[in-house]
Amino acid sequence: MHIGLFVPCYMDQFYPQAAKATWMLLNRLGCRVTFPQGQTCCGQPLANAGNEEAARASYNHYIKTFEGFDFIVTPSGSCAYHVRHHYDLLDKTETVTAVREKTLDLSEFLLDVLKISELPARYPHRVGLHQSCHGLRGLHLGCPSESLQKTPSRLHLLLSMVEGLTLVDLQRRDECCGFGGTFAIKEPDISVRMGRDRIKDHLDAGAEVITSGDMSCLMHLEGLINRRGIPLRVMHIAEILNAGSP
Amino acid sequence: MMTHARNAAVFNQDEARTGWHDASLWHVRSKRDAAAAEVPEWEYLREFASDIKDHTLSKLDVYLEAFEKAALANGAMVHWAADAAEHNELVLSILQRHGASRMVKSKSMLTEECQLNTFLEKHGVEVIDTDLGERIIQMLDEPPSHIVLPAIHLKKEEIGALFHRELRTEEGASDPTYLTEAARHHLRDKFHAAQVALTGVNFGVVETGEVVVCTNEGNADMGVHLKPVQIHCMGIEKLIPRRSDLAVFLRLLARSATGQPVTVFTSHHRQPKAGGEMHIILVDNGRSRQLGRPDFRSSLKCIRCGACMNTCPIYRRSGGHSYETTIPGPIGSILTPGVDLKRFGNLAFASTLCGSCTAVCPVKINIDDQLYRWRQMAGAAGLPEAGDRLWSGILGKGMASPTLFRYLGRLGRFLLRLLPGGGRNIPLTVWTRDRDLPAAPAESFRDWYARQPKANGE
Numbered sequence: 039m040h041i042g043l044f045v046p047c048y049m050d051q052f053y054p055q056a057a058k059a060t061w062m063l064l065n066r067l068g069c070r071v072t073f074p075q076g077q078t079c080c081g082q083p084l085a086n087a088g089n090e091e092a093a094r095a096s097y098n099h100y101i102k103t104f105e106g107f108d109f110i111v112t113p114s115g116s117c118a119y120h121v122r123h124h125y126d127l128l129d130k131t132e133t134v135t136a137v138r139e140k141t142l143d144l145s146e147f148l149l150d151v152l153k154i155s156e157l158p159a160r161y162p163h164r165v166g167l168h169q170s171c172h173g174l175r176g177l178h179l180g181c182p183s184e185s186l187q188k189t190p191s192r193l194h195l196l197l198s199m200v201e202g203l204t205l206v207d208l209q210r211r212d213e214c215c216g217f218g219g220t221f222a223i224k225e226p227d228i229s230v231r232m233g234r235d236r237i238k239d240h241l242d243a244g245a246e247v248i249t250s251g252d253m254s255c256l257m258h259l260e261g262l263i264n265r266r267g268i269p270l271r272v273m274h275i276a277e278i279l280n281a282g283s284p
Numbered sequence: 285m286m287t288h289a290r291n292a293a294v295f296n297q298d299e300a301r302t303g304w305h306d307a308s309l310w311h312v313r314s315k316r317d318a319a320a321a322e323v324p325e326w327e328y329l330r331e332f333a334s335d336i337k338d339h340t341l342s343k344l345d346v347y348l349e350a351f352e353k354a355a356l357a358n359g360a361m362v363h364w365a366a367d368a369a370e371h372n373e374l375v376l377s378i379l380q381r382h383g384a385s386r387m388v389k390s391k392s393m394l395t396e397e398c399q400l401n402t403f404l405e406k407h408g409v410e411v412i413d414t415d416l417g418e419r420i421i422q423m424l425d426e427p428p429s430h431i432v433l434p435a436i437h438l439k440k441e442e443i444g445a446l447f448h449r450e451l452r453t454e455e456g457a458s459d460p461t462y463l464t465e466a467a468r469h470h471l472r473d474k475f476h477a478a479q480v481a482l483t484g485v486n487f488g489v490v491e492t493g494e495v496v497v498c499t500n501e502g503n504a505d506m507g508v509h510l511k512p513v514q515i516h517c518m519g520i521e522k523l524i525p526r527r528s529d530l531a532v533f534l535r536l537l538a539r540s541a542t543g544q545p546v547t548v549f550t551s552h553h554r555q556p557k558a559g560g561e562m563h564i565i566l567v568d569n570g571r572s573r574q575l576g577r578p579d580f581r582s583s584l585k586c587i588r589c590g591a592c593m594n595t596c597p598i599y600r601r602s603g604g605h606s607y608e609t610t611i612p613g614p615i616g617s618i619l620t621p622g623v624d625l626k627r628f629g630n631l632a633f634a635s636t637l638c639g640s641c642t643a644v645c646p647v648k649i650n651i652d653d654q655l656y657r658w659r660q661m662a663g664a665a666g667l668p669e670a671g672d673r674l675w676s677g678i679l680g681k682g683m684a685s686p687t688l689f690r691y692l693g694r695l696g697r698f699l700l701r702l703l704p705g706g707g708r709n710i711p712l713t714v715w716t717r718d719r720d721l722p723a724a725p726a727e728s729f730r731d732w733y734a735r736q737p738k739a740n741g742e
Contacts, residue, residue, distance in 0.1 A: 088663030218636025261719025
């Protein structure tokens with residue numbers, strides 16, 4: 039099984055440690071992983087801004103870059119959702135459909151393909167889980183609070199495998215953080231308020247760290263945390279799942 | 285700045301009030317969650333309701349004519365209005381034929397949409413909204429900020445002050461029961477004085493020709509029962525084929541709206557009273573145009589419960605008035621761009637596309653997908669909200685070029701690292717007004733990866 043690793047563009051530039059953790063984790067689990075150097079961006083920033091036609095070139099580039107892999111794994115619910123849900127601009131050729139369907143968020147790959155039930159990870163800290171909306175409601179990585187099912191999300195399952203980790207209880211367990219891509223710039227006042235409300239919820243619950251399957255939410259929250267000097271850190275879930283590795 | 289963002293910025297200046305507004309509506313959503321959880325077949329009901337609405341909309345022309353036929357057979361008078369102006373003229377002509385200059389009206393978002401009150405007042409008719417929330421905002425000369433809870437943006441102390449001014453309640457009194465009692469007395473006089481009663485419509489039942497009105501205060505019934513002439517105004521999308529379909533929709537409506545199992549009053553109006561008149565006005569006002577748009581057709585399934593507003597993190601933190609539309613919140617943001625894309629296209633961007641609206645919608649409208657599609661319409665129309673077309677085109681090409689992508693990334697990080705503090709709070713963009721930029725690392729992941737020994741057969 040040959041895995042293509044797709045690293046979100048902003049993560050490649052700003053959060054290489056989260057991408058490294060993903061790569062190392064997959065290697066530790068015995069996967070054959072390649073990061074195709076030609077990869078760029080899934081195109082979501084342009085499309086969400088209302089210019090999906092302009093994103094067509096990056097869609098085609100993504101397909102070309104990743105055709106031939108058995109799975110394409112990305113540490114981002116949002117990018118995986120965009121490829122799977124919003125690439126309808128492209129003709130549904132066999133290749134396009136295959137690449138789209140095989141693009142998985144890291145948590146899907148670990149639980150649905152590798153079907154892991156344990157991890158050699160240890161992270162003795164109080165952690166708050168921030169569910170990214172595209173992962174939760176887009177990819178159905180779990181049941182949102184407004185749905186009536188109560189089964190634990192994939193991210194909960196993965197964190198429960200980490201030794202020493204205490205997951206804190208939040209008042210609003212899956213409210214949006216207010217990042218929303220260009221929303222953060224177009225609606226700065228609500229975006230900032232939403233982020234501050236999320237941070238407060240995590241602080242009130244006694245979290246030391248906020249984790250998420252999407253670094254973009256965390257980039258927004260971290261920006262607010264650092265500006266205000268709040269005693270909280272953010273970590274991508276891959277970093278926690280890979281914690282305690284030699 | 286976009287219109288909605290500008291209004292939201294003003295709303296957010298009062299941090300405590302924004303928090304209060306958010307908490308009030310979150311409370312309503314929590315009640316909805318609890319009420320929905322009481323019904324084991326909830327998801328099945330949503331699916332069923334969605335199917336009924338899809339089906340009805342798929343042959344709306346046939347159902348509309350069948351509904352008219354059944355209503356006429358009951359002795360009602362049926363009128364067709366292509367737009368708001370025709371609707372308003374129809375209401376006025378009915379009033380004038382009866383020499384009426386005073387009318388009581390129960391809750392109707394359609395008449396808000398048509399600006400009926402303003403029109404009738406210009407023609408010398410006194411219109412009194414009899415729903416308590418509606419009456420409050422009418423006294424303030426404000427539009428509703430929510431389709432189910434029109435005065436949710438007001439605190440009880442503010443209503444106390446208003447009633448003290450308008451209804452001579454005690455100064456400083458804000459006890460809801462006391463204030464409601466004062467409103468009852470005030471409205472009772474208005475009910476007696478009016479000559480005609482008008483209501484909105486929740487459902488028009490095709491097989492029986494009846495209209496169904498759901499209220500909590502009984503004000504619609506009070507009006508209709510007291511007056512010989514009754515008018516019911518409905519959008520053409522309100523039809524359901526069978527009376528038994530109500531067994532699906534009535535179970536969903538109040539639970540989704542307020543967490544009640546059912547509204548206090550569910551009134552079926554079928555025929556005029558002896559010697560009286562019953563008018564039904566069927567209004568298009570852009571609905572058939574929306575029906576003709578495959579991507580947006582299903583927005584017409586909406587039963588106006590307001591659940592998408594209560595769950596929307598943006599609505600809760602910007603208030604209904606920030607949208608400047610009759611229907612605010614997520615559903616309004618997919619309905620209104622269809623009326624005027626240039627003016628309301630910005631609303632498609634007043635969302636993080638979190639999808640919670642879609643997840644609560646009792647008739648399963650894919651609201652977040654439609655927001656995304658309206659963004660594409662805004663982009664294709666060259667609206668400023670979608671950014672500069674030329675620049676996007678260049679960006680699009682660049683995003684498909686690995687070389688350019690790599691070197692621009694390197695250049696960006698290099699420049700940031702030259703700046704004091706790693707450029708983390710450079711006043712370059714709106715981002716850094718309240719947020720730091722992430723620290724730019726010396727090496728990107730791809731550059732690190734390129735240095736790794738290739739052990740796994742690359």
